Amino acid sequence: MGDQYPKFKAAAVQTSPVFLNREATVDRACELIQEASKNGAKLVAFPETFVPGYPYWILLDSPLKGAELFCRLFKEAVEIPSPATDELCRAAKAADIYVIIGVNEKVSVNMGTMWNTNLVISRQGTILGKHRKLVPTFPEKMVWSRGDGSGMRVWETDIGRLGTLACGENSNTLARFALLAQGEQVHVANYPAIGLSTKLGQNTWIHLRAGAHSCEGKVFTLVSTSTINQEMIEMLGDTEEKRQFLSSANAYSAIYGPNGEVLTSIEGKEGIIYAEIDIEQEIIHKQWHDITGHYNRFDVLSLNLNMDEDQPINFITRRLPSPDSDLATTEAMIKLLEQSQAEQQELRKAIELLNQRLGEEGK
Numbered sequence: 001m002g003d004q005y006p007k008f009k010a011a012a013v014q015t016s017p018v019f020l021n022r023e024a025t026v027d028r029a030c031e032l033i034q035e036a037s038k039n040g041a042k043l044v045a046f047p048e049t050f051v052p053g054y055p056y057w058i059l060l061d062s063p064l065k066g067a068e069l070f071c072r073l074f075k076e077a078v079e080i081p082s083p084a085t086d087e088l089c090r091a092a093k094a095a096d097i098y099v100i101i102g103v104n105e106k107v108s109v110n111m112g113t114m115w116n117t118n119l120v121i122s123r124q125g126t127i128l129g130k131h132r133k134l135v136p137t138f139p140e141k142m143v144w145s146r147g148d149g150s151g152m153r154v155w156e157t158d159i160g161r162l163g164t165l166a167c168g169e170n171s172n173t174l175a176r177f178a179l180l181a182q183g184e185q186v187h188v189a190n191y192p193a194i195g196l197s198t199k200l201g202q203n204t205w206i207h208l209r210a211g212a213h214s215c216e217g218k219v220f221t222l223v224s225t226s227t228i229n230q231e232m233i234e235m236l237g238d239t240e241e242k243r244q245f246l247s248s249a250n251a252y253s254a255i256y257g258p259n260g261e262v263l264t265s266i267e268g269k270e271g272i273i274y275a276e277i278d279i280e281q282e283i284i285h286k287q288w289h290d291i292t293g294h295y296n297r298f299d300v301l302s303l304n305l306n307m308d309e310d311q312p313i314n315f316i317t318r319r320l321p322s323p324d325s326d327l328a329t330t331e332a333m334i335k336l337l338e339q340s341q342a343e344q345q346e347l348r349k350a351i352e353l354l355n356q357r358l359g360e361e362g363k
Contacts, residue, residue, distance in 0.1 A: 250267065
């Protein structure tokens, strides 16, 4: 029989959040988690910063005009852990499904910093970890801080080794290689809906990135992209030009096989797509090119990965020695002194003996 590898159904969600409403968006996510599970999925992927939504205003106005929306987004952002993540974990456990979902993350000790974070939840309802987007893209720097290497990792599960990157990170060759080198087998890439106002739209970019990662790494890739609904257009589009820009944003989600083949996809509309994942299929493709194994030269090419977590402060304390430690230190010093004195006596005896022999030879 040999070793057996996981087989399961995966799902990718393409829909809009309840914009800038954490509680309602979490409720919506829980409903979709349950729906994916009822359709047999054991892994479901959600769009980038799905809770409570992507800050599209950064594409429409100056930072000063977006200040009020920034404050609103921060108030609706997600702490990890928190009641919001607890609810998502309960939904994952009830549905017996792994969940990777994008959130705007904040921490309780900071009143102005957020991260673009992908949260990874097990089917047992526990938080496996999180990945913070390493570098916010273009105007995103007005909203999110930089991530760090602590989330550049792969999570070992009973359905395979899961990894994730957000949006433009999927064009970062080193970031993708870092996950592949840790044995990634299923990759989740998530995006917002953005119209690039060019002939080469975001959908083409997504297809190129996801197809390349699957083909180069011989892995399955789930792409989950948000949509922009009419409610969001009315909230943010205070001019005809802005409404047209938001309306032109298209969405594309797909699931790719380990040779870069599109197994299923959805474009422009809301829904959940599904595909069968058979990890064993990766073996035959890696026979051709295993860039983290036989198809590389690590004596020629290598990658350094710093997985330290950024901290605003490191506490350094000087501890006063306890009475017990004082006594132990004193006893140790006495023993060292006695040993030193004994060695000195032996050395003096040896010198005296040597002098006697030299004197006898000189007579």
